[in-house]
Amino acid sequence: MPDFHNINQDGITILFDAQLLPNPDKALFDPQYWRTQGLLSGGAKGRGTTYFFRYQQLDMVLRHYRRGGLIGKLLQDQYFFTGLEHTRAWQEFYLLADMQQDQLPAPVPVAALIERSGLAYRADLITLRIPASVDVFQALSERALTENQWISIGRTIRQLHDQQIFHHDLNIHNLMLDQQDKIWIIDFDKCRRKGGQKWKQQNLDRLLRSLHKEKQRQSSFYWQQSDWDGLLAGYNR
Template sequence: MKSSLSSLGYARIEYRDIALIFKTSRPELPALLMNQGIIGSPSDLKGRTPVHILEPDMVARTLTHGGLFGHIAGPRFLSTARSMRELEVSAFLTSEGVPTPEILAVRIIRKGIFHHISVISRLVSDSVDLLTYLQEHSGDRFSLTIFEQTGDLIRRIHESGVYHADLHIKNILLDKNLLPWILDLDKAYRFSRLGFILRRKTMNRFIHSCRKWHKKNRITLPEEWESALRMGYDQEGVKKRYEP
């Protein structure tokens, strides 16, 4: 389910080994990003995958491979398909009213057969990821409300036909009002309709992530957190419960 860049509000320009895809509503971006240097300044945003800040309202992250392969390939990609898919899924979820940081640009630097890719998104001010929040608010009863709202967010993503293959506790960002946003959609896929198996797989992966950090004694999960998560998911009439 692909859309053209122009229909999503983006344009593409290239100069030597650099390609930049950017929002046409932000015409200042090429002057900021058409170089091979590090984008922005290191940030102290708590809990986030390492990002750089571009004043006044942008963050940049460099895409890297995960797992064991990440130690070998690092930030080198043979294809740009992953970042293009992330851009499209992000724009689609935004159009569906699902809270996710808007992608403002994607910078691609070609080095031989490889691509080094940076994704520049709109900054969600005064935000923290769910893992860090739970570390700093151990046993907080309001966490149950956050888990219920997170369940509702996951349901909305699923009802939009989007499957997140790597949903974990650090992919949930809480804004200054402690409302959840979904992050890092480079492993998300869009379908016309999302079936039971992929819905359950997403929920199980997220639940496993929460339990993993709890077992490491990095967080203390409130009692009934999982019930709150499922209640949030089911509250709009979804009939099935997704047991691990």
């Protein structure tokens, strides 16, 4: 069972699971710290950069919250502070914790940093890295997936939807495939439990658009429309 605590000092709040990251401080949310310790093992580019590091025999992921779109060019990583419970890091941390209780295939939360400055805040999140996995986009750039793998993707999305988990950005980059062919879903920024049903089809439509988009953009992308039938078969089971 997780052992959640929080530290508040000088405008900084750190949420953490003491079993995974005991006695954290701000330095642990700086990729340069892990680099100087020789523990930084890589990164992935997205809206910002996600960093991978190893700590106490565990592989972890550090992500700094950054804005997208036009406003992101102005504010980059600053958000308006309306209370800790409303910060993106706080909400994602506790959503992931709830999802672990429901045994959903999502990252395990380790720690979150919220640093307030006046009316604004910046934030970071550390999670456990999903072992021996690649995102489905990368997999499709190298090979076609089997029908059973597409069925598994559909079943995994349905798991979240059955628990009313709305994923704000369900795209092919946020689906992970491990060596046991298990599907995981990542990046739950701006995600939440949401009532109703209509948004579930919209979630699927967003994923389908991302597949079409990458098919048009990439010279090698092993996806075809018929693969979607397998995904829907898994989703509708």
